[in-house]
Amino acid sequence: MTDTTTRRTVWDLPVLRNFAPPTEPAPDGEAGPALVEQTPWNRPGSQLRTAVGRARRGHYGPALSGAPTTTRQAEILNTATIGAPTGTSGIVTGRDVLSQTSIAHDPVTAYNSIPRTVSSPNVVIVGDVGSGKSAHTKTSYVLRPLLLNKRRAVVFDRKDRGGEGEYSELARRFGAEPIRFTTDGTGTRLNLLDPLIAHGTGGQGQMRLLNVVVRLARDGVALTEWEEEALRAALNRTRADHGDHRVPVLADVLPNLSRVTDLPEYSDLSPAAIDALHHAGLSVRFTLNSLLQDYAGLFDGETSKSVDLTGKLTSFDISQLDEDGPAVPAVMAIGHMWLLGRLRNDRGWATNCIYEEGWHIAAGPSAALARSNQKLSRGLALSNVFVFHKGTDIPDGSPSIAMLQEAQTVHVYRQSLHEDAAWCQRVFGFAPDAAERITQLRDGQRYDKIGSRPEIWVEHIRSPWEIQLTNTDEAFEAVARA
Ligand SMILES: Nc1ncnc2c1ncn2[C@@H]1O[C@H](COP(=O)(O)OP(=O)(O)OP(=O)(O)O)[C@@H](O)[C@H]1O
Ligand SMILES: [Mg+2]
Structure with missing residues (x-):
C-alpha cells in the first residue's frame, strides 16, 4: 500500500516545491492534510506584473494590460447601468x-x-x-x-x-x-422706421423689415420686383427728407410711394415703365395704408417710451x-x-x-x-x-x-x-x-x-x-x- 503522506516526490525538492500542483483532496472520511478544501480565492491568481521580482524590489515592472474584452463583456452583462448623457455644466x-x-x-x-x-x-x-x-x-x-x-x-x-x-x-x-x-x-406703438432698427441692421435691414411687413399684410404674397424697387426708392427718400431733425414714421413713407417716378434716377424710363413703377408704388401704399387703418395705435407713430x-x-x-x-x-x-x-x-x-x-x-x-x-x-x-x-x-x-x-x-x-x-x-x-x-x-x-x-x-x-x-x-x- 502506498502512503501518500510519507512518499517523497520530485515536488518536495527545495526549488521545485514552488511549482508543485495542488494536492488532490482526499475522499470524505479520510484523514490527513489533503482534506483542506481548495478555495479559488486562496489561489495566487494570474500574474499582474511583467516582472514580478523587479516590481517587488521597487524597480520598473509595469502592470500587465489585462484582457481587452473583459470590460466590454461586463458592459453587456450590466446593461442596466447607463451613464449620464450630459455633463454638469450649464443649467x-x-x-x-x-x-x-x-x-x-x-x-x-x-x-x-x-x-x-x-x-x-x-x-x-x-x-x-x-x-x-x-x-x-x-x-x-x-x-x-x-x-x-x-x-x-x-x-x-x-x-x-x-x-x-x-x-x-x-x-x-x-x-x-x-x-x-x-x-x-x-x-x-412700434415704429417700423425706428432708428434703433437701422442702427442694428443698417438701411438694408430696414428695407427687409418693411418688405416682410408688407408681405404679412398681404397674407404672405411676395412683392414683385417693381414693388420692391418702388418701396426702396420711397424709403430712401423718406430717410433723406428727415435727416436728423425728426424720427421718420411709417406714415411718412406713404406719400413718397406715390411720388417715386419724380425721382431723377428714373428720368430715362419709357412712359410704360414709369406707369408700371407708379402702379407698383401705389399698390404698396394701399397695403400699408390698410395696415395702419386696421391696426391704429400699433404701427402709426414713434416707438413708445415703454419699449425698453x-x-x-x-x-x-x-x-x-x-x-x-x-x-x-x-x-x-x-x-x-x-x-x-x-x-x-x-x-x-x-x-x-x-x-x-x-x-x-x-x-x-x-x-x-x-x-x-x-x-x-x-x-x-x-x-x-x-x-x-x-x-x-x-x-x-x-x-x-x-x-x-x-x-x-x-x-x-x-x-x-x-x-x-x-x-x-x-x-x-x-x-x-x-x-x-x-x-x-x-x-x-x-x-x-x-x-x-x-x-x-x-x-x-x-x-x-x-x-x-x-x-x-x-x-x-x-x-x-x-
Ligand atoms: N414637467 C411637467 N410635469 C407634469 N405636468 C406638466 C409638466 N409641465 C407641464 N405640465 C402640465 O401641462 C400643462 C400645460 O403645460 P404648458 O402650458 O407648458 O403646455 P404648452 O405645451 O405650452 O401648451 P400650449 O401649446 O397650449 O402653449 C401644465 O399646466 C401642467 O399641468
Ligand atoms: Mg405654451
Whole structure:
C-alpha cells in the first residue's frame, strides 16, 4: 500500500516545491492534510506584473494590460447601468428617464465653452398643445438662467391668461411691467422706421423689415420686383427728407410711394415703365395704408417710451392681438429687429429671446429676415428660442427648414399625429424609431437633441414654486373648485 503522506516526490525538492500542483483532496472520511478544501480565492491568481521580482524590489515592472474584452463583456452583462448623457455644466433642465441622472444644458454656456459643444445658440421647442413646452421654457430659459450673472430674457408672449400674457406675472417678479400691445389704441406703438432698427441692421435691414411687413399684410404674397424697387426708392427718400431733425414714421413713407417716378434716377424710363413703377408704388401704399387703418395705435407713430429692456425679463405681451391677422407676426418681426439694435448699446449680457408661437418668425415670411440676422444675433450674444406646435405645414426645401436645422438645441414634446412626429424625426435627425416614441410622450416629457449627439428621453422636473408659476390650467381649476 502506498502512503501518500510519507512518499517523497520530485515536488518536495527545495526549488521545485514552488511549482508543485495542488494536492488532490482526499475522499470524505479520510484523514490527513489533503482534506483542506481548495478555495479559488486562496489561489495566487494570474500574474499582474511583467516582472514580478523587479516590481517587488521597487524597480520598473509595469502592470500587465489585462484582457481587452473583459470590460466590454461586463458592459453587456450590466446593461442596466447607463451613464449620464450630459455633463454638469450649464443649467439643470430635467432628468434622463433611462439613467435617472440629471440633464444639464444651456445653449449660451455650450456655445461659449472651449471647444464649442454647439455651433449655434438657437433653440427649437416643438410639441402638441398642452404638452409642457411653456412650463419648460419658463423654467429652463427664464427662471433658472436669470439667476446667473449678466443673463436676461425677452419674450414675445402669445398666450392669454386672465386678460394678459402668461409671462406677465414672471416679468413683474423680475421688476418690469409687461409691454402690452392692443389694437384699441391704448397699447404700445412700434415704429417700423425706428432708428434703433437701422442702427442694428443698417438701411438694408430696414428695407427687409418693411418688405416682410408688407408681405404679412398681404397674407404672405411676395412683392414683385417693381414693388420692391418702388418701396426702396420711397424709403430712401423718406430717410433723406428727415435727416436728423425728426424720427421718420411709417406714415411718412406713404406719400413718397406715390411720388417715386419724380425721382431723377428714373428720368430715362419709357412712359410704360414709369406707369408700371407708379402702379407698383401705389399698390404698396394701399397695403400699408390698410395696415395702419386696421391696426391704429400699433404701427402709426414713434416707438413708445415703454419699449425698453428695463428688467431682467422683458415681456412683449401680444396675447390680446387677434390670432389670424398680420399683427402678431409683424410685432415679432419689428421687435426682433428693434432688439438687435438695442443690444448693440448694451454689450456684456447674454439674452434669451423667446418666441412663443415662434413659427411666425422661424418659418413664416420673417424666416429669411431672422436667418439673415443669425450672424449678428450671435455677435450680440442672443439666443433665439422658437416655440411652436408642429412643423408639417412648412414646405420641404424652404429656407425655414434650414433655419430650424441650424438650431443645435432641439426639444421635442409629444406630437400625437404620426406625421408630425415623423417630421421631427426626419428634420432633426433622430433615430428612425423615434417617431413612434414621440407620439407616446407624456406631459412634461420630451426628447432632447443637443448638437450631433443622439437624442435623450428627458422628464422635466419643477420645484413646487416653479409649478405654481408655470401651470397654465388655472381657468379649468377655478371651474373645478366652483
Ligand atoms: N414637467 C411637467 N410635469 C407634469 N405636468 C406638466 C409638466 N409641465 C407641464 N405640465 C402640465 O401641462 C400643462 C400645460 O403645460 P404648458 O402650458 O407648458 O403646455 P404648452 O405645451 O405650452 O401648451 P400650449 O401649446 O397650449 O402653449 C401644465 O399646466 C401642467 O399641468
Ligand atoms: Mg405654451
